Amino acid sequence: MAREGRPLAGTARGAPRGEATPGVIKAAGYYLAFITLGLVSASIGPALPRLAEQVSVGVSAVSIIFTARSLGYLLGSLISGRAYDRFPSHLVMAAGLTLMALALLAIPAMPLLLLLAAMGLALGLGQGVVDVGGNVSLVWAFGDRVAPYMNGLHFFFGGGALISPLLIAQAVLLTGGHGWAFRIIALLILPVVAYLLALPSPAPHRQPVSAASGRSEALLPLIAALMLIYVAAEVSYGGWSFTYATTTGLAGETAAAYLTSLFWGAITLGRLLSIPLALRMRPAALLAASIAGALLGLALVNLAPGSAAALWAGTLVTGLSMAAIFPTAIILTRSFMTVTGRVTGWLLFGSSIGAMLMPWLVGQLFAAFGPRAIMLAILADLLALAALFGVLIWRAQRVARRAAAA
Structure with a gap:
């Protein structure tokens, strides 16, 4: 877990380069x-x-x-x-x-x-x-x-x-x-x-070579998978909500375009609102609340499939709730291991795989089963995200206990 007392990058103790840059x-x-x-x-x-x-x-x-x-x-x-x-x-x-x-x-x-x-x-x-x-x-x-x-x-x-x-x-x-x-x-x-x-570049953080660091890095595939599943849901909702709204008859083309804009606008607004929340909540707690909110938004859409009001409300709740997941996952990574360029590269590699594969899979399900499959697939994706998040926290606690006992 996070090590207490580590100097902050950009301060006199933490980084020789850029230390005077506000x-x-x-x-x-x-x-x-x-x-x-x-x-x-x-x-x-x-x-x-x-x-x-x-x-x-x-x-x-x-x-x-x-x-x-x-x-x-x-x-x-x-x-x-x-x-x-x-x-x-x-x-x-x-x-x-x-x-x-x-x-x-x-x-x-x-x-x-x-x-x-x-x-x-x-x-x-x-x-x-x-x-x-x-x-x-x-x-x-x-x-x-x-x-x-x-x-x-x-x-x-x-x-x-x-x-x-x-x-x-x-x-x-x-x-x-x-x-x-x-x-x-x-x-x-x-x-x-x-x-x-x-501007001077910040000093990179180096991963120490130790048994504890090796155990922490074993969490990296789980976090990369978390990013993959989350981005899969975000991109699929943003890319398929227009088609869902028009093919179910819940909105015309103009209204469906506004629905898509509402989703991306809600994500942008949510990231602004999450700035003060990030100061007051632990990353794991903020991530858990965000995943729960996104599940609530998708549940609204799926439990009332014939309701335009439920679609609009669910889209707003889903977008606002998804907003903090990606940046908070990166922050959470830092509490488990040193965030290096290699670590960040693997996290974003995972997210890009999700962005490539899930929209295609949703398209196949839409062609085979109709528009209801779109939102059901995204809901299933978010349920998998919640389950994987639980596994990640459990594994991280085990790693922390082993490190404390070593």
Whole structure:
């Protein structure tokens, strides 16, 4: 479990580099990076029809860019984990941001589907690098005080993701194409690169070589699986709620689009609200309450499948409750083991696997059993999350007892 008295990164005792940099200045760099990460993450979907026209294929064919980007994200998460442990984190983050910017500038100019997919791979690679870097650098910079900052980091990611579709829509309205939106986002990334490079990188945390540390790291697969199952539920709800609402007749297309926006907006608002909660609650307690709230929201939707009011209320409760799960899981990891770049890379690798597989599985269940299967599958996923969380806490207590007895 957490070791008392460990110096905080960024203080005179904890880190020789960046010790004089005020916390707000350090946090601002990571928050700006995650705003751009959110902008990039939500940029492809709204531009998909225009991208299909650009390479002269159908929308179904051009959707391969999502698969390519996901593959790039997987690779970026794994490769960059060890890079962060060996090189200054701001330098590695700047490289990832630069790759994102270059890919965004290139995407509107790609005339062939294969080249477009290659740029999607590069974009995902940069995203994986930045995602790992923002999370691990924040832990290194703030140490025991990281909880509210971590929730703030993911709030700013959500803010960027909310703004991006609006930016794409305005670019199409004003210029008739998507190219300028991609160029604007790319240009917004460049000052963030300069800002991070101007700041000293936080000192990395090293995993001590001992029997106790080995037992703690045995929890890593469980935490990675926890991230996988959670992100699977989040992405599936966000991606399939529109289809569920329209095919069940609970909403028309416009209302269903608002329902999806409500879900992502609730997650963003929830991450803002969870900042003060993270100061007052232990990570395990906050995570347990969040999982319970998400289960309550899905229960509302599934117990009243013909009620539009239950769908809207359940979506709001689910989004608000899910908000703190991802950042709090990273904070909880720190109480079990030293959070290194490699550890963070594996956590985000797990989350990206969930984002890739679960939406596809939900689609198969929808095709076989109809729209009710969508919300039932997500409810089952959250039940698995609750069970795995219980196993994780039980295993962590066993590890702590063994470490105390050693």
